[in-house]
Amino acid sequence: MAHDPVVYRDLAERSWAWVLSQVREGVDVLWLPERPDQAEPGEYPFGMHSGIGGLAHAMSEIRLTRELTPGEEAVASGIADTMISRIPDTTEYDYFDGLTSTIGVLTALKAPGSDLAVARLGELATSDGWPVSLPGSHVADGRCNDATLGTASVLLGALWALRYEVPGAVELADQAVDVLVAEQEPREIGVHWPFVPLRFLLREEVQMPNWSHGQAGIAGSLAAAGVALDRSDLVSLATRGAEHLLSLGDTSDGGLRLAHAIPGEPGLDEFTYSWCHGPTGTSLLFAALDRAGVRTVGDRTPHEWERACLQSLKVSGIPERVYPGFWDNDGRCCGTAGVGDVVLNIWQRHSLDDDLDFAITLADAIVERAIRDGEHVYWRFVEHRNDDPLLPPSPGWMQGAAGIAAFLFRLARLLRTGPDAPAVPRMDTWWALP
Numbered sequence: 078m079a080h081d082p083v084v085y086r087d088l089a090e091r092s093w094a095w096v097l098s099q100v101r102e103g104v105d106v107l108w109l110p111e112r113p114d115q116a117e118p119g120e121y122p123f124g125m126h127s128g129i130g131g132l133a134h135a136m137s138e139i140r141l142t143r144e145l146t147p148g149e150e151a152v153a154s155g156i157a158d159t160m161i162s163r164i165p166d167t168t169e170y171d172y173f174d175g176l177t178s179t180i181g182v183l184t185a186l187k188a189p190g191s192d193l194a195v196a197r198l199g200e201l202a203t204s205d206g207w208p209v210s211l212p213g214s215h216v217a218d219g220r221c222n223d224a225t226l227g228t229a230s231v232l233l234g235a236l237w238a239l240r241y242e243v244p245g246a247v248e249l250a251d252q253a254v255d256v257l258v259a260e261q262e263p264r265e266i267g268v269h270w271p272f273v274p275l276r277f278l279l280r281e282e283v284q285m286p287n288w289s290h291g292q293a294g295i296a297g298s299l300a301a302a303g304v305a306l307d308r309s310d311l312v313s314l315a316t317r318g319a320e321h322l323l324s325l326g327d328t329s330d331g332g333l334r335l336a337h338a339i340p341g342e343p344g345l346d347e348f349t350y351s352w353c354h355g356p357t358g359t360s361l362l363f364a365a366l367d368r369a370g371v372r373t374v375g376d377r378t379p380h381e382w383e384r385a386c387l388q389s390l391k392v393s394g395i396p397e398r399v400y401p402g403f404w405d406n407d408g409r410c411c412g413t414a415g416v417g418d419v420v421l422n423i424w425q426r427h428s429l430d431d432d433l434d435f436a437i438t439l440a441d442a443i444v445e446r447a448i449r450d451g452e453h454v455y456w457r458f459v460e461h462r463n464d465d466p467l468l469p470p471s472p473g474w475m476q477g478a479a480g481i482a483a484f485l486f487r488l489a490r491l492l493r494t495g496p497d498a499p500a501v502p503r504m505d506t507w508w509a510l511p
Contacts, residue, residue: 082489085440086142088447088454089485092478093135095453099472100129100152106159107152111477112469123163124174126410129156130182131474137185137501138483142490157188164193170207171226172505173475177234181504184241195238195245198231199252206256207231211273219277220260222270224294224505225353228256232298236305237504247306254302254311257295261314267321268314270295284325284339288358288505289410292322293335300365301508312369319362319374323382332388335359346403350393352415360386360419364509387423390416391435396442398459405459407446408471409480412458413439417484422509425496440488443481456481 101108101118108122109129121127125134133156136145145153160179169175179194201207206220206228221227235250261268262275271282272290288294296318303312326333327348336347337354352358363386366379374382395404396413406412417439424432447454448470455470455478471477491498500510 080437080441080444082492084444085485085489085492088444089482089489091449091452091454092447092456092482092485093139095450095455096132096135096472096477096479096482097149097152098453100132102155105162107155108159109472111471111473113472114469121174123159124169125178125181126173126475127471127473127477128174130160130178132156132479133182133185134474134501134503135479135483135486138486141499141501142486153186153188157183157186157190161188161190161193164190164197167197168201170198170201170231171209172230172233173225175230176201177230177504180234180238180243184237185503191238191241191243192245195235195243195249198234198249199245202252205259214273214279216277216279220256220274221272221290222257222260222274222295223272223290224298225289227272228253228260229295229298232257232302233504236298236301237507239305240507250302250306254299254306254308257299258314261318264321264324266324267317267319269321270318281340285337285354286322286325286335286339286359287337287354287356288361289353292318292325293359293362296322297362297365300362300369300371304365304369304508312366312371315362315369316366316371316374319366319379319382322359322362323375328385330389330392331385332356332390332392333359333382333385334389334393348393349411350390350395350404350416351406351411352419353410356386356389357416357419360423361506361509364422368508383423387420387432387435390420391431396439401461405461406476407443407456407458407481408476409484410475413443414481414484417443418487419506419509421484421487421491422500422506425491425498425500425511426509428496436488440485443485454478 107129108118111119111127125131176194176198180191183190208218209221210217232253238246285291296315299311300315334348334356337349349355360383363379363383409415417436420436457467457470459466474480
């Protein structure tokens with residue numbers, strides 16, 4: 078049974094208060110720890126994924142519920158100053174923690190500086206993309222194509238900057254498009270983009286075909302570019318990418334799901350259901366094709382394939398932890414809050430009661446798993462292979478309390494106001510909103 082909206086709102090406020098209690102001050106910067114006992118900045122203290130920048134996205138959702146307090150406004154200002162100060166020396170360019178992340182953070186805060194990040198991305202570009210180092214899989218000065226670490230992430234950032242009329246955004250988008258067009262690999266059905274271009278691989282290719290590192294995210298980014306840049310050729314290319322994706326898909330559950338990795342890894346489930354590597358994120362490709370006006374992909378409409386992804390989520394068993402290792406995460410990237418937010422996008426577009434019921438089921442699992450600590454609330458995910466399976470709580474956006482709180486704020490608001498309420502657009506979802 079659904080909780081009263083007040084329950085979700087109260088939990089969101091208490092978890093957000095805990096997040097703010099974790100904000101750290103450095104020399105002229107704010108940073109966020111990945112766990113409470115962290116005394117010094119870790120590997121990712123500033124970006125969107127686990128760092129201070131991610132709090133800007135939570136604030137965007139909170140602003141639709143209430144005004145920010147003076148203390149929250151001060152944190153927002155500190156985040157903007159921190160992100161801007163880091164642009165000149167930043168060499169990472171990705172969606173999670175690099176310059177693309179910075180564009181998302183600054184626009185969420187309605188702060189200046191995105192033009193500096195766009196210009197810096199232009200400075201770092203080479204003729205075949207943006208250098209990245211992923212030891213063990215390719216040479217040090219390699220490239221990635223994907224939507225979180227690679228060229229497609231730059232494209233998403235450029236399209237987002239274009240939405241805000243940032244100077245240089247069109248040129249950056251065109252450059253990223255040209256790289257992705259050149260990197261396509263023809264297949265018997267459609268076209269394929271490897272996570273790492275094949276010329277850089279030092280071992281057998283492992284495909285991660287869903288959103289974060291694979292075909293769904295790359296094709297979805299190109300479909301979104303087709304909409305934003307009014308380029309039918311990019312929509313056609315994205316459609317061919319979706320056709321190849323479908324050739325890898327599994328429909329045995331009555332929906333659509335793709336393996337986490339091809340070939341799979343011993344000891345790991347073949348399928349997961351998250352934003353990063355499951356039907357949740359993959360549904361965004363079909364939402365983009367639907368937004369672009371594509372009539373059919375394979376033998377169905379894009380909307381039907383989006384519903385198929387949703388069906389796989391509904392019959393998968395989530396959000397229950399069916400067995401050790403299955404659904405041990407409630408965050409936005411790999412867990413319950415990320416699924417819930419995408420389900421709410423679909424519900425706001427189509428107003429089907431079953432979809433709202435599913436979002437509530439997901440939220441209720443989050444409520445049940447919340448750890449109350451005085452006036453605060455947080456969550457601890459599980460790594461069943463550890464001697465102590467409970468992981469430390471994290472305050473961050475993609476894998477922590479900030480992202481979970483934002484989902485709960487949104488659900489509480491929508492339960493009060495209905496599907497026509499405003500939604501926060503983000504660079505990986507704007508095309509999937511009403």
